[in-house]
Amino acid sequence: MTQDLILQATALKKYFETGSSFTGKSSVRAVDDVSLDIARGETFAIVGESGCGKSTMARLLMRLLSPTDGQVTFDGQDVSNLKGKELKALRRDMQFIFQDPFSSLNPRMAVGSLVGEPLETHFPEMSKQQRRTKVAELLGLVGLRAEHAERYPHEFSGGQRQRIGIARALASSPKLIIGDEPVSALDVSVQAQVINLLSDLRDDLGLTLIVIAHDLAVIRHMSDRVAVMYLGKIVEQGPVDTIFSQPRHPYTRALLSAIPVAEHGRDRDRITLDGDMPSPANPPSGCSFHTRCPFAQDKCKTDVPALRDTATVAGHTAACHFFDDIAAAHPDAVVADSRPATEAAQSRFDLYQDAMRNGVTPKVRQQQ
Amino acid sequence: MQRLKLVHSDSSPNDVLLEVSDFSLRFKGAQKDLISHVSFSVKAGQTVCIVGESGCGKSVTSLAMMGLLPEGAAEIHGGGITFDGRHYDLKDQKALREFRGSRMTMIFQEPMTSLNPSFRIGDQIAEAVQCHGAHTAEEARARALAMLVRVGIPAPEKRMREYPHQLSGGMRQRVMIAMALVNDPALLIADEPTTALDVTIQAQILDLIRDLQAETNMGTIMITHDLGVVAEIADTVAVMYAGTVVEAGPAEQIFNDPQHPYTIGLMSSIPKLTGPRGRLATVPGMVPTAENMPDGCRFATRCPFAQDICKTDPKPQSFGNGHVAACHFAPLDTHFEACA
C-alpha cells in the first residue's frame, strides 16, 4: 500500500521514574509500546480515560518529550534525535493546541503579540508591517477581527481564547496540528463553533489533525480514524464509523455504552464497568483490562493480547483474546437512529438550522 | 457487614418539596440583575435538572437556595422558597441556612474544595453525622462506615483512615455523596457531580444517585451543562440562559418538543453518535456580560428569530403538563416559514 504517511510512531515507550531511592523507585508506564501511522490530510483521534497516556503520547509525537524507547518519523525523517536548527524546523511543521484556553495564554501579552510571537520565531525575516498584516490575516482565519490584536486574553470568552490559541498554532504554517482536548473546556454551543472552525481549517489549509479527546461524540464528528487507549496501550484502532458501529474491544464497547445520550427515554444495553482504571505504575498482568472486563477468562490474566485484525474492515484492529467469541455472543448493538422529535419540533429544528446555514432571519409568516 | 437501609422520607411522591419563586439577584456594583425572576419546583422522589452554559447562574441559584450566598456581595431583591411546608424569604440567607439544616444538602462543584485535605475521610463523614441517635463518637463512625458501604466504596474500613488526596476522582465523588446523604436529607442539590469524571465513572455515579433516590424518595436538583446527563436522569428540566429560565417542563417534552430557540440551538450544537456528520449548527456569538444584557429577551442578541418585539419581556407560554417557554414566537413553526 502506498499511503502518504506524514507521521509514524514505532514501538514508542515512555516510562516515568517516580519515587526516591528511599521510598522505593517505581516506574509509570505512561505509554507502553505504541505504534501509529498517520496519513497526510486525515484527522486521527486518540480517546481514553484520564491517565491512560494520551497527553504523554502527544508530547512524544511532538518531540516535547523524548521516548524511553521507540522511534518517531515525521515526513520520512527520524526525529528522535533532532537538535538545534532541525528541531526548530520540526516545531514549525508541527503545532500544538492546548486544552485550557485560560492558562495557555500569557495574560500580559496582547493578542497581536501572542499571535506574532511564533511568526517572529519562525519567520525572522518578516518586517514589522508584514507581521502585522499576517496577524490580521490569522485572526480573520479563526473568526476574530483585526482590532482584537490590541486586546488582552482576559477580555475574551473561553471560545475566543481557544481561537487565539488556534491562530497561534497556525502562525508557523504547520503541516500537522495536535490538539490535546481542544474543545473539552468549552460549552456545547461554543464547542460546536470551534469544531466547525477546525474542520474548515483542515480542509482549506490541507492540514493533518491529531485530536485527543475523551468525548466520543466529538471524536465521531471530527475524525477519520480513532485509536482507543487504555493504560498506555492502544487496545483498538480503526475507521471511525466502524469503531462506533462494530466495536470489538470490550473496553470500547463499555465506553460507547457509558456515554449519556441527549435523547429522552432511550433504552440501551449498558456494559457497566466496576472500579477505576488501575495505576499505570502497577499495571495488571496479561491483558491490562482484565481487572474490569466483564468477559475476562483465565487466559486474560496471563497472556498479553496483541493488536490483530478484526473481521470487519481493513485497518480495524483490536487487542483482545476473545473479541470474535464476544462479537458472536453479543451482536453489535444497533445504535438506533435518533428518535424523531414531534413533527412540529422537527420543523423548528429545520428552521433553526436553515437560519444558521444561510445566516438570514427566517421569514415571519403573514397572518391570514 | 450489614447494608445500610436509608430511611424513607415521609413525603409521598408528587408532593412539592421545594418551590423557588421569582428569585432575582444582582452582585454589588452591577447595573443589571444577574439572575432575573427564576422560578421552579421540585417534587419528592424526582430529579430536576438545571441546564445551561457556563456563567448562566446555575451555581449562584443553588447557593441561594442553600442560604450560602456570600453576605454583602450579593443583593437579593426578590424571591422566596417554600421548603418543608414553610415559606422563606431568600433575602434572609442566614435564617434559611438555619432552617434547612441537614434537610437540604449540597454536593459542590469542586470536590477538593469541600473535602478538607488534612483530615481523614472517616473523621470528616463522622463529623457531619447529626441524626439517627448517633450521640457517641463510635455511633457516628459506625454511621459513616455504613454510608461508605452504601455508596459502594471498596475496602471502606481502609478508606475511613485515608486522606482525600489518596482517592481517585470517582472515589472522592462517592465520599461527597456519602457525606451529603449521611443525615437523610429530603432534598439533595448536586452541582455538576460528574463533570470532572470519565464516562465510565460518571455512569457509576449516576446509577448510584438514582438508586439512593429510589430508596429514600429524596428530591434532587442536578446542575449540569451536559444534556446527555439530563436525558439520563431528569424528570423535569429547567433550561437557564443568562440568569433566566427560558424553558422548563417534563424531560420528555423538553427533548421531544423543545420550544425556545435557545433550547433548540443547544440541542442542535451537540455532536451526535448516530446519523449524518455534517456541519454542526451552533449558537452564534456568546453570552452578553451583565453590563451589556439586553432589555427584554436576554437571548435576543444571539437568536436567529429575533424581531423588534423581542426588546420587550416575553411572557412564558404554556404547552401543557407544566411545560413553559419564554419566547414571543413560540411555537416557532406557527410564526415563521423557511426562507426560499
Ligand SMILES: Nc1ncnc2c1ncn2[C@@H]1O[C@H](COP(=O)(O)OP(=O)(O)OP(=O)(O)O)[C@@H](O)[C@H]1O
Ligand atoms: N512527568 C511525569 N512524571 C510522572 N508521571 C507522569 C508524568 N506525566 C504523566 N505521568 C503519568 O503518566 C500517566 C499518563 O498521563 P497522561 O497525562 O499522558 O494521561 P492522559 O491520558 O493525558 O490523562 P488526562 O485525560 O487526565 O489528561 C498518568 O498516570 C500520569 O500520572
Ligand SMILES: Nc1ncnc2c1ncn2[C@@H]1O[C@H](COP(=O)(O)OP(=O)(O)OP(=O)(O)O)[C@@H](O)[C@H]1O
Ligand atoms: N461573588 C460574586 N461576585 C460577582 N459575580 C459573581 C460572584 N459569584 C458568581 N458571579 C458571577 O455570576 C455569574 C453566574 O455564576 P455561576 O457560578 O452561578 O455560573 P454557573 O452557571 O454555575 O457556571 P458554570 O457552569 O461555569 O459552573 C457568573 O458570571 C459569575 O462570574
Ligand code: SF4
Ligand atoms: S423572544 Fe425573541 S429573541 Fe427571545 S428567544 Fe424568542 S424569538 Fe428569540
Ligand SMILES: [Mg+2]
Ligand atoms: Mg491529558
Ligand SMILES: [Mg+2]
Ligand atoms: Mg457552576
